[in-house]
Amino acid sequence: xxxxxxxxxxxxxxxxxxxxxxxxxxxxxxxxxxxxxxxxxxxxxxxxxxxxxxxxxxxxxxxxxxxxxxxxxxxxxxxxxxxxxxxxxxxxxxxxxxxxxxxxxxxxxxxxxxxxxxxxxxxxxxxxxxxxxxxxxxxxxxxxxxxxxxxxxxxxxxxxxxxxxxxxxxxxxxxxxxxxxxxxxxxxxxxxxxxxxxxxxxxxxxxxxxxxxxxxxxxxxxxxxxxxxxxxxxxxxxxxxxxxxxxxxxxxxxxxxxxxxxxxxxxxxxxxxxxxxxxxxxxxxxxxxxxxxxxxxxxxxxxxxxxxxxxxx
Amino acid sequence: xxxxxxxxxxxxxxxxxxxxxxxxxxxxxxxxxxxxxxxxxxxxxxxxxxxxxxxxxxxxxxxxxxxxxxxxxxxxxxxxxxxxxxxxxxxxxxxxxxxxxxxxxxxxxxxxxxxxxxxxxxxxxxxxxxxxxxxxxxxxxxxxxxxxxxxxxxxxxxxxxxxxxxxxxxxxxxxxxxxxxxxxxxxxxxxxxxxxxxxxxxxxxxxxxxxxxxxxxxxxxxxxxxxxxxxxxxxxxxxxxxxxxxxxxxxxxxxxxxxxxxxxxxxxxxxxxxxxxxxxxxxxxxxxxxxxxxxxxxxxxxxxxxxxxxxxx
Numbered sequence: 001x002x003x004x005x006x007x008x009x010x011x012x013x014x015x016x017x018x019x020x021x022x023x024x025x026x027x028x029x030x031x032x033x034x035x036x037x038x039x040x041x042x043x044x045x046x047x048x049x050x051x052x053x054x055x056x057x058x059x060x061x062x063x064x065x066x067x068x069x070x071x072x073x074x075x076x077x078x079x080x081x082x083x084x085x086x087x088x089x090x091x092x093x094x095x096x097x098x099x100x101x102x103x104x105x106x107x108x109x110x111x112x113x114x115x116x117x118x119x120x121x122x123x124x125x126x127x128x129x130x131x132x133x134x135x136x137x138x139x140x141x142x143x144x145x146x147x148x149x150x151x152x153x154x155x156x157x158x159x160x161x162x163x164x165x166x167x168x169x170x171x172x173x174x175x176x177x178x179x180x181x182x183x184x185x186x187x188x189x190x191x192x193x194x195x196x197x198x199x200x201x202x203x204x205x206x207x208x209x210x211x212x213x214x215x216x217x218x219x220x221x222x223x224x225x226x227x228x229x230x231x232x233x234x235x236x237x238x239x240x241x242x243x244x245x246x247x248x249x250x251x252x253x254x255x256x257x258x259x260x261x262x263x264x265x266x267x268x269x270x271x272x273x274x275x276x277x278x279x280x281x282x283x284x285x286x287x288x289x290x291x292x293x294x295x296x297x298x299x300x301x302x303x304x305x306x307x308x309x310x311x312x313x
Numbered sequence: 314x315x316x317x318x319x320x321x322x323x324x325x326x327x328x329x330x331x332x333x334x335x336x337x338x339x340x341x342x343x344x345x346x347x348x349x350x351x352x353x354x355x356x357x358x359x360x361x362x363x364x365x366x367x368x369x370x371x372x373x374x375x376x377x378x379x380x381x382x383x384x385x386x387x388x389x390x391x392x393x394x395x396x397x398x399x400x401x402x403x404x405x406x407x408x409x410x411x412x413x414x415x416x417x418x419x420x421x422x423x424x425x426x427x428x429x430x431x432x433x434x435x436x437x438x439x440x441x442x443x444x445x446x447x448x449x450x451x452x453x454x455x456x457x458x459x460x461x462x463x464x465x466x467x468x469x470x471x472x473x474x475x476x477x478x479x480x481x482x483x484x485x486x487x488x489x490x491x492x493x494x495x496x497x498x499x500x501x502x503x504x505x506x507x508x509x510x511x512x513x514x515x516x517x518x519x520x521x522x523x524x525x526x527x528x529x530x531x532x533x534x535x536x537x538x539x540x541x542x543x544x545x546x547x548x549x550x551x552x553x554x555x556x557x558x559x560x561x562x563x564x565x566x567x568x569x570x571x572x573x574x575x576x577x578x579x580x581x582x583x584x585x586x587x588x589x590x591x592x593x594x595x596x597x598x599x600x601x602x603x604x605x606x607x608x609x610x611x612x613x614x615x616x617x618x619x620x621x622x623x624x625x626x
Contacts, residue, residue, distance in 0.1 A: 202515055203616035210619045220612040223605070256622075266624050292536070296609030299533040303516035306523045309569075311579050 005168065008033060008073035008095055009059075010066060014133040015105055016079030017046045017141045019149065021055040022172035023077075031061040031069070033095070038064050040139040050143035052173050065094075072097025075165070078104050082111050082275035089118035096122060101161050105129050105149065108275025109190050109283070112154045112183075125162055126182045127151035128189045131174075147174035150189075152182035187232040188239065190276065192247045194294070195224035197261035198277045202300045205266040209256030212248070220293065222248060227291040231280055234287035273301055318481065321346060321386035321408055322372075323379060327446040328418055329392030330359045330454045332462065334368040335485035336390075344374040344382070346408070351377050353452040363456035365486050378407075385410025388478070391417050395424050395588035402431035409435060414474055418442050418462065421588025422503050422596070425467045425496075438475055439495045440464035441502045444487075460487035463502075465495035500545040501552065503589065505560045507607070508537035510574035511590045515613045518579040522569030525561070533606065535561060540604040544593055547600035586614055 005028045009020040012032040024030040034041060045058035063069055076095050080088050092115070096102065101123040104112060112126050128151065132144040149169055152158050158178040169176035179185050199221070200206050203214075211217050225244035232239060264271045281298050284291040318341045322333040325345040337343040347354060358371035376382055389408050393401050405428070409415065414436040417425060425439050441464065445457040462482055465471050471491040482489035492498050512534070513519045516527075524530050538557035545552055577584045594611050597604040 199613065199616075202613050204621065205624070206616045206619065206621060210621055211616050214612060214615040214619060216608065216612040217616060220608065223608075258624075263624075292605035293609050295529065295533065295536075296606050297613070299527060299529040300512065300515050300610070300613065302527040303512075303519045303524050303530060306519065306527060308517065308519060308523055311518070311571075311576075 004029065005075060006071075006073040007031070007075045007077055008066070008069060009077045009079060010092060010095060011078065011080035012037070012041070012046070013079060013081075014135040014141045015129055015131065016077065017048060017135075018050075018055070018131060018133045018143055018147070019077060019079070019105060019129070019169075019174075020059065021046060021048050021050075021057050022147070022169055022174050024057045024059075024172075025055065026168045026172035028075075028168060029060050030057070031063065031073070032059040033063045033066050033069070035064060037138045038062060044139055047140045048143060049141070051145065052143065052147070055143065066091060067094040069095055072100050074099065074101065076100050076102050078102060078106065078115075080106065081270060082106050082108050082272050083270040084274060085270075089115060092119075098122075101125060101165075103127055103151070103165065104154075105151075106275075107193065107272050108279060109186060109194070110279040111275050116154060123159070123161055124154040125151050125165065126154040126186065128182075128185055130189075148177060149174060150177045150179055150182070150185050152179040152185070155183060156181055184237045187228075187235070187237045188243075190280070191225050191228045191232070191239070191243060192251075193259070194228045194277055194280050195221055195247070196251070197259050198273055198301050199224060199297050200259055200262040201265040201271065201273075202297055202304060205258060205262045207256045207258045207262070208251050208254075212252065218248060221251075223293045224297065227284075227289075227294045228280060231284045231287065231289045231291060234289045235283055271305075273298075273305070277301070317342065318388060319384075319386040320344070320388045320390055321379070321382060322390045322392060323405060323408060324391065324393035325350070325354070325359070326392060326394075327448040327454045328442055328444065329390065330361060330448075331363075331368070331444060331446045331456055331460070332390060332392070332418060332442070332482075333372065334359060334361050334363075334370050335460070335482060335487050337370045337372075337485075338368065339481045339485035341388075341481060342373050343370070344376065344386070345372040346376045346379050346382070348377060350451045351375060357452055359452055359454060361454045361456060364458065365456065365460070368456065379404060380407035382408055385413050387412065387414065389413050389415050391415060391419065391428075393419065394583060395419050395421050395585050396583040397587060398583070402428060405432075411435075414438060414478075416440055416464070416478065417467075418464075419588075420506065420585050421592060422499060422507070423592040424588050429467060436472070436474055437467040438464050438478065439467040439499065441495075441498055443502075461490060462487060463490045463492055463495070463498050465492040465498070468496060469494055497550045500541075500548070500550045501556075503593070504538050504541045504545070504552070504556060505564075506572070507541045507590055507593050508534055508560075509564070510572050511586055511614050512537060512610050513572055513575040514578040514584065514586075515610055515617055518571060518575045520569045520571045520575070521564050521567075525565065531561060534564075536606045537610065540597075540602075540607045541593060544597045544600065544602045544604060547602045548596055584618075586611075586618070590614070
């Protein structure tokens with residue numbers, strides 16, 4: 001992989017646009033597949049305001065569909081939402097050639113296996129973005145803070161291509177951290193997300209301060225995090241319990257904010273509930289780990305998201 | 314107590330209007346204290362459509378405030394909502410004479426003690442209404458089904474006055490069931506309410522069918538009911554676990570409906586969250602009974618009901 005590396009970003013929302021811009025900045029040839037913002041980005045490119053400077057760029061090509069690409073890329077950077085009704089493997093299919101490395105930068109637990117099975121002959125890298133970006137208008141992204149990408153080969157290891165991707169990302173200006181145990185890193189990242197994201201939805205799209213300040217809020221969020229840690233442990237990934245305390249302290253330290261799932265809920269967009277929480281609940285069932293607080297949030301969220309009859313009387 | 318019994322209904326919403334009408338029908342002299350619907354009821358009385366026939370009646374007198382009553386009644390029938398910010402004892406004060414029997418027909422667990430302490434010299438009867446009534450317009454009430462009142466002296470026993478009240482209610486056309494252990498009956502009734510009412514709020518005002526049909530919904534509602542039963546047991550009121558199963562079966566059998574707390578939530582009215590669930594949570598803490606599912610619903614409800622900043626972005 002060199003600076004002549006071809007990258008195709010699939011699902012160029014805020015995260016995809018940002019890492020696309022970083023790789024473009026590093027000299028890679030970056031194209032993008034996007035649906036709703038196709039016209040805007042084709043005409044005007046991505047406009048990306050960042051603490052790193054102006055990251056705006058025109059992709060080499062913009063497609064409506066992976067099937068429109070004349071050739072398959074070296075790297076397929078997959079930044080799709082993991083939601084019911086979206087067949088990620090089908091969306092990727094036409095963009096995956098024999099030498100294509102698939103890089104998932106997506107949320108949730110246990111989201112790689114389906115892709116590994118759909119593309120058994122391809123290198124699969126799983127990645128976790130620690131970045132605060134948001135889409136402020138069609139084709140316009142605001143990068144607010146952070147940017148680190150933690151990633152490794154799935155299910156484990158760090159090979160040459162992963163090292164090269166790290167070098168490219170660092171050249172582009174973000175911290176790149178290869179890990180030989182990316183599933184563990186996924187659990188680590190998810191402890192907070194699994195606890196806070198779905199609970200914030202059931203709490204009506206609550207921000208972090210509202211959640212922690214509610215009577216019993218801190219203890220409840222601790223219980224949720226400790227249950228995620230217990231499931232990770234049952235799956236073979238041990239973490240110290242102090243991790244939950246740390247998560248709470250860090251949440252207290254940063255300004256009140258609504259997480260992405262809370263915003264999706266309030267804006268009526270699809271949510272990654274199954275990828276983030278449902279898969280943890282299923283792992284708990286498999287490993288007979290009691291998770292009464294997580295189960296409560298999950299079932300209440302399922303009830304909440306059901307279509308309900310209109311209000312009578 | 315005779316058919317010359319004077320009754321003052323305090324908080325004449327649907328429940329108060331209904332039992333007021335029953336006592337009126339039995340020959341008692343029934344007056345009412347109401348605020349928002351004062352003008353309507355003073356002019357037109359209560360219009361009550363019921364399977365028992367037309368229960369419409371004009372109260373002997375209608376007051377805005379208990380302090381306006383020229384004399385204190387034999388029975389003060391208290392049908393106030395038990396919500397934060399409403400000082401029930403203060404609202405009752407002026408209507409309680411030395412011989413007034415206070416009858417609470419209100420929801421929740423542990424709601425009598427405060428009244429018993431405020432009026433130590435008065436007879437206190439605690440009652441549980443098994444009735445489907447709703448207010449359809451100012452002064453207009455629809456009685457849909459049932460009507461049984463289960464009641465007894467607080468904290469226990471059935472005395473002569475309680476027996477007389479039973480006879481009066483039966484004469485008025487409803488089933489009246491005196492019990493010498495009304496606190497136990499309150500727990501019995503609350504098993505369902507504590508489980509379903511607050512959860513339906515957190516589930517966005519869900520009806521019973523939506524709650525039971527959600528993935529994991531039945532098991533979750535069972536867990537909530539079993540936790541209430543465990544707290545009751547720790548407080549000295551044993552119930553068979555089969556009670557939760559029965560609650561679930563009965564809920565399945567009757568048509569899908571939204572409970573009163575769900576309707577309060579959807580209409581933006583104050584809710585009896587503390588009386589129904591908060592007091593059970595506090596009883597669980599006192600008795601060291603683990604209630605992780607109830608705790609989850611409670612904390613999520615507190616988060617949900619917090620005033621939240623407007624949606625950014």
